[in-house]
Amino acid sequence: MATNPHAMPSDDTIVGSIDSTAASDEYVIADISADGAWLSMEADDAPTLPAWR
Template identity: 40%
Template sequence: MEPDTVVPTAVETDAEVMASVEEGPTDSFILADISQDNAFVTMPLDEAASLPAWR
């Protein structure tokens, strides 16, 4: 059986990544690389994985 692995990608060493929750009619989870313009991902907070689920 072939292992299910992912090839590591190159990572910028001086990147600054932050996460935030934006409250509003629909609460949103935002993950952003603040060292780059327009480098962010948003999703409804209800769909974001909790920290224990990421482990």
């Protein structure tokens, strides 16, 4: 049986959020089950949901 290289163990928790500051809005994706496992980009540059389909 082939395994899915994109599958995550059930104990991983990935979330996305907008982090707003006075200077900018950042879109953040993070694995909240692991320290330091996150990335961010300017919210205006983040792809929209229809673009992910």
